Amino acid sequence: MTAQWIGVIAATIWFVMFMLGHLAWVHLTGERRFALVLRNAFKLSLAGCALSITIYCGMGGGNASMLLWLTSMVIGPMIMACAFVLYIPFIFVIATSLSVETILMLDEAGGTLPRQALYDRFVSAEAVRARLEIMRGNGLFTLGEDGRYLATEKAFPPTRFFLAVKRMWNLGSGG
């Protein structure tokens, strides 16, 4: 079998295992930290992919098998990484999109709501506080005694990076 086929087959099997695995994880354990589950499940699957490739190529032996292993180890994990970066935005749209949340709120209310009710829910200090609390849980803010949310050192690298992206791409203030 060629390195391409080894990489494709190993990555496909282990990415399916990752998807089934993280779903089983949250269903069976009730773990609510979804990002943590995703990260750990992916790490395990990636290790599984690398191990499978190593075992398969190791059965051949010799120099040819070393090159086969090396090439498969480039292709397999790269396919998994590409599938992962396509999968994650899909999950985060389901989990955090305000547009999705608005549609669900309207549907639960029977399909019609006063516009003000939507703005009361999504444009309020309580709504912002809930988001800030999630960010505090992720270590991006601390809560001072004066009720102010203080940005931690962890918040600065991503903000600096995206400020540079905004400048480079003329994205304006955005948000």
Added chain:
Amino acid sequence: MQSGLAILYNVHMFGRPGLLMSESDVKAVLLASLVSLCLFAAMTTAFRFRPHLPKALLSLRVFYGSLPVLLVTYWATPADLGFLPSEMAGGPVWLDLLLAVFFLSASYFGGWLQLYNIGSRGYSLRIAMDAALSPRRSLTPEEVLTGYSDGHGLTWMYDTRMDGLRQGGFVTDQGEMTVLEERGRKTAGLFRMLRSIYVLGKASP
């Protein structure tokens, strides 16, 4: 018939291997990475020199333009790219091409487009930026409400989301009421099902 077989098997057709013959196993990875970097450079140029055009659409056009570039580059370059070990040749060309297109698509949809989406629409990121740029490096929820995104305020942010839902045909306005359309209802059903599969509760507003 003969030319069909030649396309599949003839190693020397137009100086290129046939579709079932082999190319280097890592050619797809290397070429897709190279074209992806060119795609990023083209997106950057387009965003800077065409600032008034819709950026998501512009980037999508650049991506579509990069696909023929990838295919032409693939056929125009030797199997070993001039430096890869000949022992690395292995898989069929069609699989190599499929992988190259997959790697390039993933780099755009999962990489450059996400960078644009987060940079231009990221709610949490914008809050973090506002805090990082404020003199005291801190904010209260009330300050976010009025000062979000360089002073645009949170109402402006939610207006942009509602505009998107209206333009997409998910909701309409009837006087003071917002009405969910058929498309919105179907989408709500789909996302409710997905949230139950992924065991996700209500999102934080």
